Amino acid sequence: MHVPDGVLPLWLLAIMYGISGLMLYISVRKINKKFDDRIVPYMGVLAAVIFAAQLVNFPVPPSSGNLVGSTLLAVMLGPWAGMLIIGMVLFIQALMGDGGLLTFGLNFFNMGVFSSLVGWAFALVLFKGLKRVTDEKKSVLVAAAIASFFVTVLAAFVLGLELLTVPGFGVTALSAITVVHVFIGIGEGVLTFVILLYFVKAKPQVISFLKESEVSEMAKVSMAASPTQQIES
Amino acid sequence: MDRKETIRYVIPLILVIAIVTAVILLGVASQNPDGFEWVLFDFAGVGEPEGGFEGIWSFLGDGVGVEIFTGITGIAAILLLGYGFFWLNARKTE
Numbered sequence: 001m002h003v004p005d006g007v008l009p010l011w012l013l014a015i016m017y018g019i020s021g022l023m024l025y026i027s028v029r030k031i032n033k034k035f036d037d038r039i040v041p042y043m044g045v046l047a048a049v050i051f052a053a054q055l056v057n058f059p060v061p062p063s064s065g066n067l068v069g070s071t072l073l074a075v076m077l078g079p080w081a082g083m084l085i086i087g088m089v090l091f092i093q094a095l096m097g098d099g100g101l102l103t104f105g106l107n108f109f110n111m112g113v114f115s116s117l118v119g120w121a122f123a124l125v126l127f128k129g130l131k132r133v134t135d136e137k138k139s140v141l142v143a144a145a146i147a148s149f150f151v152t153v154l155a156a157f158v159l160g161l162e163l164l165t166v167p168g169f170g171v172t173a174l175s176a177i178t179v180v181h182v183f184i185g186i187g188e189g190v191l192t193f194v195i196l197l198y199f200v201k202a203k204p205q206v207i208s209f210l211k212e213s214e215v216s217e218m219a220k221v222s223m224a225a226s227p228t229q230q231i232e233s
Numbered sequence: 234m235d236r237k238e239t240i241r242y243v244i245p246l247i248l249v250i251a252i253v254t255a256v257i258l259l260g261v262a263s264q265n266p267d268g269f270e271w272v273l274f275d276f277a278g279v280g281e282p283e284g285g286f287e288g289i290w291s292f293l294g295d296g297v298g299v300e301i302f303t304g305i306t307g308i309a310a311i312l313l314l315g316y317g318f319f320w321l322n323a324r325k326t327e
Contacts, residue, residue, distance in 0.1 A: 096303060
């Protein structure tokens, strides 16, 4: 889903840089206010884990896919920290030639801003529903996996809408990119489940949805209580 | 941060680096274009852009060794960037 330079029109890239810049500013402000330095080592490690996971493509013939990780990060640390980590990963990748520098704003919007916010909200709704029928840890695993699947498909659809500005890319291609990402989304869901399972077992304190979380207060979105508080109320 | 805690931070990182290195060395990763590239360039037939910025390591060329080197330097760079950025911006507890 990393769009290179030279494909999309400059006006669209400029708009996306504007939107992404604003969201980057808001997320940095949120981090300034809420995050304390106790979990800083985890931020670096998670960024590295996501970067490394994105290096490997799994086959989805005739194409392939890789983990994006935005829903995973949003469930763990909240959407603000999640989108910042994705932004850093995309920046390093752009420097290494994967995704363009001019398209950085657009790529950040699709995989960082949109995917983190929608993934977080969707996972939270699912988590609250699942929590009524099973325990918290199973609920977060299933909710994150399902949300990451749907967000992958939705983000591909959004990318397809953006690509409609490219001559030669029509509604059929929009359908194709969405359908291909249904299969890539399954991979995203499975990888999200597996990585989150490690953290559920090893360090549940860094999963913002869980009661024992040490980051739920930091991860909460303004105008809403933390996920744990919302569920308890 | 105690020793046990440090190990919990380091294990996933080492594990991921080991898996990525093994996957590259064994050639297990898919060489197919990703979903976006396939739809745009193969399915829709839009011309692939040529030239432009190919990355800071493009002068090294291609090969398994180069892939492992660029992968590991990328992981180190993102680790430092992530740690440094959040350390600078997080509230200090002491």
